[in-house]
Amino acid sequence: MNQAVAIRIQGTIQGVGFRPFIWQLAKRYQLCGDVCNDGSGVLIRAYPIPDLQRFTQDLRMHAPPLSDVQNVGWQFFHWHQPPPNFSIRASCLDGSQTAIAPDAATCPECLAEIFSPTSHRYRYPFTTCTHCGPRFSVIEALPYDRERTTLHEFPLCSDCLSEYHSPDNRRFHAESTACPDCGPKLIWLDHSPHVRHLDPLATALATLQEGKIILLKGLGGFHLVCDATNEQTLATLRQRKQRVSKPFALMVPNHQWLAKLVVPEQLAVAHRLLSSSAAPIGLFRRRIDAPIASLVAPRLDELGLIYPSNPLHHLIAREFNRPLVLTSANQSALAPMLDDEHVWETLGPLVDGMLGHNRKIVxxxxxxxxxxxxQQQAVLLRRSRGYVPQSSLMDEVLMLAAPLLAMGADLKNTFALARNREVILSAHFGDLTSLSVQNQYQQAIEHYLKLYQLHPEHIVIDAHPGYYSHQIGRMLAEQLNAQVVKVYHHHAHVAAAMVEAQVKANQQVVGICLDGLGMGPNGTWWGGECLVADYQSFEHVGGLPAVALPGANLAARQPWRNLLAQWLAFVPNWSERWPNDLADCPVQPLSAAIARQVNSPLASSAGRLFDAVAAYLGCSPRVLDYEGQAAISLEQLAMQVSSLPTSLTMALVPCGDQYYLDMTDFWQQWLSVKGSRAQKAWLFHDALANGFAQLALKVADARRIETIVLCGGVMNNLLLRSRFEYYLKSKRVICARQYPCGDGGLALGQAAIGAAQLQI
Ligand SMILES: [Zn+2]
Ligand SMILES: [Zn+2]
Ligand SMILES: [Zn+2]
Incomplete structure (x- = not known):
């Protein structure tokens, strides 16, 4: 009898060079047998049985860089006739359980090839291997093989084919591999259509050198690119894009340049994060003497920086050798366009040329x-390329009997798919207000469902009937014959942080949820709330008192409106103190409208409270240029503080079983502080954290709850987070890091609540 072993490996292990790695490992161990991908992961059959401890240790330690081994198990069996050698068997996948790897930044080996004049792939912008390159963004269907990616239009040449079939080559089964002979090609377009450009890359670089602006096609969208050190070019870009002050991200060619832009104390961690295979944009504190145009990020202390992450970016960055603006070419409020022709037609007039290529974006x-x-730890604000579609696991009690789709919120939208215990959060779709984004969102849902071969039987929607995501969710439920589950916005925020922190289903938490606006029960508008919650249900235990949102949506764009609403409610004799620089605001008519409750719904929004304070301190423009601008300026102002004149507290007012923050008391104390604007800004952050922390601790202690969750978009304010952590030291404090704490992570919580409610 031949005693053999079947080793089962689970995790992100498909399409990342895992089978050839096993093949090499098996050779080292002199094993016979085979390895294959199947619906449950990777399966190895080995004879004779190796030292399994050592084998699995080697397997975990030397696994390919893009793989993520989550589970290894084995079973012995009798192999009647083991093969004489070790082979890689063809995959038999149905896709139902497959994990797809995210797109990954160019690996060092590929980088060396594109800069080596003797290499066949010298200056070839689509160079990839199993350790790097596009994955998720080129997959059209599963299983993951070349026929089902956007590369299927480019049959492999004989050289590529032989690499593809050699287990000892790092392009073995590299589905997106290509070379100059067989792969995609660059295309240059400009406004002189009759001139032929033999070298699109050189033409693009020359255009950038002249201080002009170009469109650049990337993996999952288009960027606008120009010289970030040229003030005149930046002025033109701002004028053409009609973007007054919203900051632009910069592509930084290398570490030397990073050191010229980022303060020394953040340099090492910035370099590490930007060099990761996810290659995100990172916000880091800028050096005062950073040699870039002032119009890149006017009046901001932080710069958004990214390293080159694909061969084309590397080729451009190395040759240009100074920072380039690399900003999404999306037109505000419209869905980003994904096909070259459409992009050139629409955005062509804004630019001097376009460097595209003939590989399509799916x-x-x-x-x-x-x-x-x-603490210099990374916090994700937008989770897309490089992270999607990595999944998270819910508590096992929430195991789903049938797949579920959670629709997300209307701003910073992402949606989520859940199967068994696994939740997969989609890429970022943003603001669903425009029809074009709604269409893109619906197409993406279809694409993801097809990719994972899921037929959701439950669709989770935000309770707000006015949300597009709510309406589209209902429509889909009808089409798919699925059951609708309605969840409240702030409960979903709390649950999202709980999933990330792997809070158990039988555990209760106190959630402090601070955001712009979301609907609570009975049509109330919430945004500064304290909840006691588990995955299944929640109880509201207090928070900020509600005030008018004068002009409804306008209140989110004009901070002074919120100052007026706060003062009308909480500051007696407010008109005597009204700031001079806001003297020309139409205060009287708006006060009358608030008094008559005309277009002034009541809301307990923490976001609007930040706006009010920012308006008083004069640190935001009269009309905001982008969402969150006032809060960002206020946090930045507060960070300038070096000493404090006093400290403030926020008292709690009981109201039935609940407690509300005493804003009358706060404004009186805060207005009478004799301190600088920066000190007042800091004291506001501190007092708000103090007030909410007291409320949370009171409730937690009374109910013997040990965990406090901080969530909602306002928690992107890291000074506020740190003050909360200070006041809540005695408890376990949870706050999202790997998912956005704002609406971008909401669908994760919706999925968990849906799963919990289905268990009843
Ligand atoms: Zn590579
Ligand atoms: Zn080739
Ligand atoms: Zn929210």
């Missing part, structure tokens, strides 16, 4: 964005 994948907290 699904939108934006750049991801992260920031450092006070």
């Amino acid at each position: 699904t939108r994948v934006d750049d991801s964005l992260l920031r450092l907290d006070h």
